[in-house]
Amino acid sequence: MRKTSSTNFSNETELAAICPMHNVMRVLGGRWKIALLYFIHQGHHRFGLLQKKMPFITTKMLSAQLKELEQDELVNRKIYAEMPPRVEYSLTEKAQTLLPVLEDLYNWGEQYITAQA
Amino acid sequence: MRKTSSTNFSNETELAAICPMHNVMRVLGGRWKIALLYFIHQGHHRFGLLQKKMPFITTKMLSAQLKELEQDELVNRKIYAEMPPRVEYSLTEKAQTLLPVLEDLYNWGEQYITAQA
DNA sequence: CTCATTACTTTCTTTTTGGATACTATAGTA
DNA sequence: TACTATAGTATCCAAAAAGAAAGTAATGAG
CATH class of the missing domain: 1.10.10.10 (Winged helix-like DNA-binding domain superfamily/Winged helix DNA-binding domain)
Structure with a gap:
């Protein structure tokens, strides 16, 4: 489970904003x-x-x-x-x-x- | 760094053997x-x-x-x-x-x- | 002799992922 | 009553990935 308070979490969010491919990788990357x-x-x-x-x-x-x-x-x-x-x-x-x-x-x-x- | 002794490591190796796509994901997945x-x-x-x-x-x-x-x-x-x-x-x-x-x-x-x- | 610049590396800590193992539920079968 | 099968959960611990912060190197400018 992700901590929404973590830098990790906010980085993923910001990255997805500038690089929409990131969402694809999130889905396929496991x-x-x-x-x-x-x-x-x-x-x-x-x-x-x-x-x-x-x-x-x-x-x-x-x-x-x-x-x-x-x-x-x-x-x-x-x-x-x-x-x-x-x-x-x-x-x-x-x-x-x-x-x-x-x-x-x-x-x-x-x-x-x-x-x- | 990866420990070559870990289950993690051997799993990656075996997975790559049965699913070559895994190597692609390894390269692009970071x-x-x-x-x-x-x-x-x-x-x-x-x-x-x-x-x-x-x-x-x-x-x-x-x-x-x-x-x-x-x-x-x-x-x-x-x-x-x-x-x-x-x-x-x-x-x-x-x-x-x-x-x-x-x-x-x-x-x-x-x-x-x-x-x- | 200190500061700025650029492209990093190092060390330490937190966060996240993944593995091991034991446990659950339910109905049918022996 | 115990045992099987199937598809999972739950808990605890190890490993890996990622972040924070400080340090390194070399040269030229002031």
Whole structure:
């Protein structure tokens, strides 16, 4: 959680004002965000499946990042009233429109970024 | 500085292995990186000018982020042997090829991201 | 001999992020 | 009654990122 009293907080605000790209980075910048979008896109719609794909992510982080993606309206979260519980994540239309851009960025990276620069 | 012994570190490594986009985000994800690329592109080539554009950045952070951008070959750093010292930053060709992609990402953000989602 | 200028570096502290681990809820099954 | 499965929460601690403030270096001007 952010302290609204921190310099950190006010800096982010001022930065967003002079560089609107910052908001985009805020949404995509979480450590696991893009990987999650990718795996959900690949058809891994459930919490457990995503954890199997990324065995090193903790439940806490998976939960937190999915929640942020949901708040930023990049993923839908559909709950089925079953037991044991079933929840399915899917990409929103907003996220769909993002995919081609991410692909361009990915291609740029392929061409120009080596694993450890 | 990163501890290579930390879970943090190994997670980054494993994540990069399954999601190559992660390397791109590593390069662009620093708090001030994209704003810096933008202002350098706009013609603010010197340390002091960049600080004037972003009065809230500390010298430490400005220095660190410029250094990373230089290491990732997105900015050139040209030192003039003068006194007082003069150093000029400029975008590399690699960074030039990135600009159109960032512009697409920016346009996506314009359309889909509100300031605080 | 002090001051100004520029581009930083260093040290210390605060803030934020991330990891480890244990715990919760609910219904069905053995 | 205990055990399974699923999708998480909660708490506490370690690691990393970022900020504050002071210091460094070299030269020319006064």
